Amino acid sequence: MVPLSAYLILSAFLFATGVVGVATRRNVLIIFMSIELMLNAVNLAFVAFSRFLHSMDGQIIVLFVMTVAAAEVAVGLAIIIALFRNKETVDVAEINLMKW
Amino acid sequence: MIDYVWLVPAFPLIGVLINGFFGRRIRRAAVGWVACGVMGLSFLVSSLVFWDLLQLPPDKRVFKGVVFTWIASGDLRAEAGFLLDPLSAVMILVVSGVGFLIHVYSVGYMGEDRDYPRYFTHLNLFAFSMLLLVLASNYLLFFVGWELVGLCSYLLIGFWFERKTAADAGKKAFVVNRIGDFGFALGIMLIFVTFGSLDFQEVFRMAPEKLQVGSALATAITLLLFTGAMGKSAQIPLYVWLPDAMEGPTPVSALIHAATMVTAGVYMVARNHVLYELAPFSLALVAAVGMATAFFTASIALVQNDIKRIMAYSTISQLGYMFTGAGVGAYAAGIFHLMTHAFFKALLFLAAGSVMHALANETDIRRMGALKEHIPITFWTMAIATAAIAGIPGLSGFFSKDEILWQAYSGRHGHYLLWLLGVATAALTAFYMFRVLFLTFLGESRVDPHLRHHIHESPPIMTVPLMILAFLSIVGGYLGVPEVLGGANRFQEFLAPVFEVGHAKAIPSPHGAVGLELGLMGVSVAAALVGIGVAYRFYIQDPSLPHRLAERFQRAYTALLNKYYVDEIYETLIVNPFKRGSVFLWEGFDVKVVDGSVNGVAYLVEWGGSLLRKVQTGYVFNYVLAILAGAVAIVGYMAFWR
Numbered sequence: 001m002v003p004l005s006a007y008l009i010l011s012a013f014l015f016a017t018g019v020v021g022v023a024t025r026r027n028v029l030i031i032f033m034s035i036e037l038m039l040n041a042v043n044l045a046f047v048a049f050s051r052f053l054h055s056m057d058g059q060i061i062v063l064f065v066m067t068v069a070a071a072e073v074a075v076g077l078a079i080i081i082a083l084f085r086n087k088e089t090v091d092v093a094e095i096n097l098m099k100w
Numbered sequence: 101m102i103d104y105v106w107l108v109p110a111f112p113l114i115g116v117l118i119n120g121f122f123g124r125r126i127r128r129a130a131v132g133w134v135a136c137g138v139m140g141l142s143f144l145v146s147s148l149v150f151w152d153l154l155q156l157p158p159d160k161r162v163f164k165g166v167v168f169t170w171i172a173s174g175d176l177r178a179e180a181g182f183l184l185d186p187l188s189a190v191m192i193l194v195v196s197g198v199g200f201l202i203h204v205y206s207v208g209y210m211g212e213d214r215d216y217p218r219y220f221t222h223l224n225l226f227a228f229s230m231l232l233l234v235l236a237s238n239y240l241l242f243f244v245g246w247e248l249v250g251l252c253s254y255l256l257i258g259f260w261f262e263r264k265t266a267a268d269a270g271k272k273a274f275v276v277n278r279i280g281d282f283g284f285a286l287g288i289m290l291i292f293v294t295f296g297s298l299d300f301q302e303v304f305r306m307a308p309e310k311l312q313v314g315s316a317l318a319t320a321i322t323l324l325l326f327t328g329a330m331g332k333s334a335q336i337p338l339y340v341w342l343p344d345a346m347e348g349p350t351p352v353s354a355l356i357h358a359a360t361m362v363t364a365g366v367y368m369v370a371r372n373h374v375l376y377e378l379a380p381f382s383l384a385l386v387a388a389v390g391m392a393t394a395f396f397t398a399s400i401a402l403v404q405n406d407i408k409r410i411m412a413y414s415t416i417s418q419l420g421y422m423f424t425g426a427g428v429g430a431y432a433a434g435i436f437h438l439m440t441h442a443f444f445k446a447l448l449f450l451a452a453g454s455v456m457h458a459l460a461n462e463t464d465i466r467r468m469g470a471l472k473e474h475i476p477i478t479f480w481t482m483a484i485a486t487a488a489i490a491g492i493p494g495l496s497g498f499f500s501k502d503e504i505l506w507q508a509y510s511g512r513h514g515h516y517l518l519w520l521l522g523v524a525t526a527a528l529t530a531f532y533m534f535r536v537l538f539l540t541f542l543g544e545s546r547v548d549p550h551l552r553h554h555i556h557e558s559p560p561i562m563t564v565p566l567m568i569l570a571f572l573s574i575v576g577g578y579l580g581v582p583e584v585l586g587g588a589n590r591f592q593e594f595l596a597p598v599f600e601v602g603h604a605k606a607i608p609s610p611h612g613a614v615g616l617e618l619g620l621m622g623v624s625v626a627a628a629l630v631g632i633g634v635a636y637r638f639y640i641q642d643p644s645l646p647h648r649l650a651e652r653f654q655r656a657y658t659a660l661l662n663k664y665y666v667d668e669i670y671e672t673l674i675v676n677p678f679k680r681g682s683v684f685l686w687e688g689f690d691v692k693v694v695d696g697s698v699n700g701v702a703y704l705v706e707w708g709g710s711l712l713r714k715v716q717t718g719y720v721f722n723y724v725l726a727i728l729a730g731a732v733a734i735v736g737y738m739a740f741w742r
Contacts, residue, residue, distance in 0.1 A: 023724050031720070096718030 007048035014041035028080055028090045032073075039069050101152045102163050104145060105184050108192050109231035111142040115224035123217025132207040135220035139203045139227060143196040150189050158597050161186055164237055164301070171240070175296055183237035183300055187598045190435060191234035191367055194442045198359045199227045201565040205450050206351040208561035209457060213349075219259060223355070226252035230360050234367060239288045239298040242368075246284065246332065249361045250277045256356060257348040269344040276341040280331015287324030294321065304374040311378045322375050322382035325368065326389075333365030334416045335423060336393045340667055342416055346408040350453030353408060358415045358449050359442040366422040366438050370431040373599055377429070383513050387427025391508070391521045394420025396664075398528040402535075403650075403660045406463050407452045410536055414489065415445055417525060421504050424522065428514045430507030431599045432592040437504055439591075440496035440576045444488040447569035448533075451482035454558045454566065455540060459551055465536060470545035474555040477563045479541045481570040486537045488573045490530035491628040496577030501526065502621050503582060503592075509620055510613060519620065523627045530631030538639040584617045 014037055021034030043062045050058025084090060115138035123131050153161050166181040182188075203223060210219050229252055233245025250273075258270030288298070294310060294317060295303045311318040329335065334342040345357050356362070369376060369386060376383050394417045401413035418441050425434030456463060458475050472479045488495035491502065505526070509519035547555070557563065581587020638646050650657040659665070 019728065023721060023728060026721075028720075092720045095720070099713075099716045099718030 004048060004052050008045060011041045011045040011048070014038075014044065017041075026091050026093055028083070028092050028095070031092065032076055032080065036069065036073070039065060101145075101148045102184065103165060105149050105163070105165055105182050105235065106167050107145045108142050108149065108196065109228050109235060111138040111145070112224045112228035112231065114138055116221055116228060119217050119221040119224060123221060128216055131217050131220055135224055136200065136203045136207060138224060139196060139200040142227065142231065143193075143200045146189075146192045146196045149184065150193055153184065153186065153189050158594075161597055162301075166237075176292070176298070178238055178240040178298055180241060181237035182235040184235065185598050186595050187367075187370060187435065188234050190439060190595070192231055194439050195227065195230050195234060195360050198442050198446050198569075199230075199355060201568055202351050202355040202359070202446060202450065203227075205354075205453070205562050205565040206349075208559050209351055209453055210349060215259070219256075219349070222252055222255045222259070223352070226256065226356060226361070230364070233364055237300055239291060239300070239303075242300075243285065243288055246328070246364065246368075247281065249356070249364060250274065250281065250332070253277075253345070253356050253361055256352040257345045259348055259352065263347070266347040269341075269347040273341040273345050276338050277331045280328045280338055282327075283324045284328025284331075287321055287328065290317075290321050290324060300371065307374050307378060311375075313378050314380055315378070318375060318378040319381050322372070322379040323385070325372060325375075326365075326382060326386055329365030329368050329423075330389070331365075332368075333362050333419050333423070334393075335365070335389050335420065336396060339393060339397065339416050340670060343409050343412040343663070346406070346412050350408065350449055350456060353411070354446045354449030354453070357412065358445040362415060362419055363422065363438045363442070366419065366426060366434055369423065369426045370435055370599075373426070373431050376426075380513065383427050383429065385427070387424050387508070387513065387515075387518055390420040390423025390425075390427055391518050391525075392420070393417065394424065394525045395521050395528070398525045398532065400660060400663050401532045402528060403657060405466050407455065407465050407468075407536060407540065408449070408463055410465075410532060411445070411448055411452060414448075414529065414533065415441075417529065418445065418489070421501060421522070421525070424508055424518060425504040428507050428511035428518065430504065430511045432595040433500070433503040433507050435595060436580045436591050437500035439579075440488070440500040440573070443569055443576050444485040444495075444497055444573040447481060447485040447566060447573055448489065450562070450566055450569065451478050451485065454478040454562055455482075457558050457562070458555045459547065460554060462548070462551070465539040467546050467548060468540045469543045469547065470541070471547075471555065472541040475557045477557060477566065481563075481566040482541070483537060484570045485573050486533045488577075490533050490632060491526055491624060493625055494574075494577075496573050496575070498625075499577035499580055499582070502624060503580065505624055506582070506617055506620060510617070523624050526624050527627035527631040530628040531635045534632045534635035535639055538635060542640060543643060582617070584614050584621075 018034040018036075018038030018041060021037065022031050025031055025034065043065055046058040046062045046065075048058075050056065050062075080090070083095060087095060089095070115135050118134050119131055126134075153163070163184040164181055165184070166179045168180050169177070170180045171178040203220075206219070206223065210216060213219060226249060229245050229248030231245075233242060233249060236242035236245055254270045254274040257273050258267050261267045261270070291303060292298055295306050297303055297306070307318075311321075331338045342357060342362065346353055348357075376386070397413045397416040397420070401410050401417065404410045404413065418437070422434045422437050422441070425431070425437060452463075454475065455468065455471065455478060458471065458478070459468065462468065484495070488497040491498045505519055505522045508514050508522050509516055545552070578587075580589050580591035582589055662668075
């Protein structure tokens with residue numbers, strides 16, 4: 001049987017990949033995908049704990065996270081499209097309207 | 101009926117409410133009817149109350165009616181209560197009676213004015229306030245009336261506020277009165293601190309026990325109260341507002357600035373005579389200030405050319421007489437003169453108004469003359485009033501003025517110098533009043549040719565009040581014919597119960613001095629006749645004489661003409677330094693310190709914000725980095741330091 005630590009290591013690795021992606025990439029779509037990756041890394045950890053602790057709570061929360069993530073994707077993509085229509089770019093270095 | 105004394109001020113208040121709220125919606129005639137009607141009812145109630153009071157035995161003639169308890173807080177109790185005794189009974193009769201006549205006259209005089217309802221609202225409000233003042237049973241209510249009449253005076257002086265001079269005059273009256281009222285308010289507070297009560301009767305009952313004769317406290321209280329009287333009754337040094345107050349409509353000058361409001365100070369001193377008797381120094385000061393004012397302003401009146409201003413100076417001068425009467429302990433004589441003065445001075449003002457009415461608001465007596473034929477009723481009534489104020493024997497002014505002069509000589513606190521100045525003032529008064537009469541009605545006409553055909557007698561609604569007041573100016577004096585002339589001095593007898601409270605019965609005038617009294621009377625009559633004779637010589641026989649005299653004594657003449665430069669002196673010594681101080685506080689303190697600190701705080705916040713703003717770059721990766729660093733720090737703290 002695969003030990004819990006293996007799942008958690010994989011989960012941490014995926015999460016770290018997502019963080020690095022968000023922090024270093026300039027393409028807003030890549031950043032977006034990295035965020036999704038981080039969410040799914042967390043989902044993996046939840047499911048693993050649920051399995052090993054014999055509790056269904058983790059599974060339920062994963063369902064919630066996926067729902068929220070779906071909604072977030074819808075809103076996020078809409079914003080990105082709107083941005084692209086205005087600025088003709090997906091480079092976050094050129095998107096700095098949100099300041100005074 | 102006495103229980104209904106509260107109706108006396110209540111009626112004018114009803115008039116205020118009707119004309120104040122609906123005056124612009126009802127017909128003009130209705131406004132006049134309401135205003136005069138409420139005054140007539142008020143006078144009727146006053147008369148009935150007075151009649152009831154007369155039915156009581158003299159020592160029972162005090163009635164206190166409490167309408168409701170106004171303030172009850174700790175030791176402080178103040179009632180909306182009315183004190184009716186012979187003194188306030190005389191005052192309500194004078195105020196509502198003369199007030200009624202002046203209201204009626206106003207219907208004619210103000211008939212053309214577009215602010216007719218506002219005028220009558222304020223006039224009714226004044227009548228209410230004045231009646232409240234004279235009927236108040238405690239100092240606090242008295243002060244309310246005192247301030248309200250000041251307010252009405254301000255409103256009515258500045259009635260034609262589109263004219264800058266009128267607005268300024270109102271402001272001046274208000275500010276000068278403020279100075280006096282400040283002292284007055286302090287006096288009331290000192291009374292409360294001393295006695296723990298503000299009720300007239302209680303204070304007067306306690307006064308002889310709590311205060312010693314001549315004590316500093318008694319002197320302080322009375323002097324502070326007198327400061328208020330100086331302002332309200334236009335005595336030196338606070339008289340300067342009254343001549344300017346003539347900017348108001350003439351009936352207002354007659355009602356407020358001659359017959360009633362300005363006499364409030366005299367009434368106040370008479371009302372507080374128990375306290376003043378405990379402070380001989382204050383009494384002496386009252387008499388001295390009164391007589392000084394009488395003489396000083398009479399001398400100014402000699403050469404003025406504005407008919408209303410002459411009347412104003414004359415009013416100040418006559419008020420000085422009243423204060424002298426009160427100051428020498430002859431309160432009844434002071435109040436007697438107050439009453440007769442209300443008759444003849446109101447008449448003089450209304451007659452002056454009638455002259456102005458005939459001449460399209462001309463007030464300069466140099467541009468009048470020979471009006472007798474054109475406006476005979478005005479002439480004859482004004483002649484009666486002039487003779488009365490000059491002290492021609494048989495008219496009201498003679499009896500009241502001579503009573504004051506006699507008391508100034510022989511009274512408990514009298515002094516021959518007061519009498520001497522008083523007689524000199526009487527001569528001046530006779531001169532300047534007859535000067536007005538001669539220049540206005542006799543001699544050659546100096547009226548603007550364009551106006552000549554316009555001259556007309558006033559309508560009956562104005563002349564009838566004149567005639568009634570003329571009648572009163574003649575007979576008013578017979579209420580108080582002195583014993584030496586075979587009278588019984590009923591007026592003094594009527595007021596005696598009031599003025600004998602708190603101290604021994606007034607010493608009857610020394611009977612051995614009958615000859616002296618008659619002699620002094622003769623001297624003052626002679627002085628008045630000399631004044632009239634000089635006026636006759638100057639303005640009828642030899643009209644060029646005054647000019648020659650003016651040139652000869654140029655310096656004295658210009659000083660008098662410019663009112664001794666008192667206004668200018670006040671301007672330089674008081675008003676301007678005050679203004680400069682205010683400007684300094686404005687530009688130095690308010691702008692720099694107050695505004696500076698407020699603006700400084702705002703600037704500091706702005707500056708800090710401009711620094712912090714740099715943090716918000718708008719780049720997503722900067723924020724991500726910050727979040728990451730934060731997360732690492734928190735996790736690191738949780739993992740390794742806890």
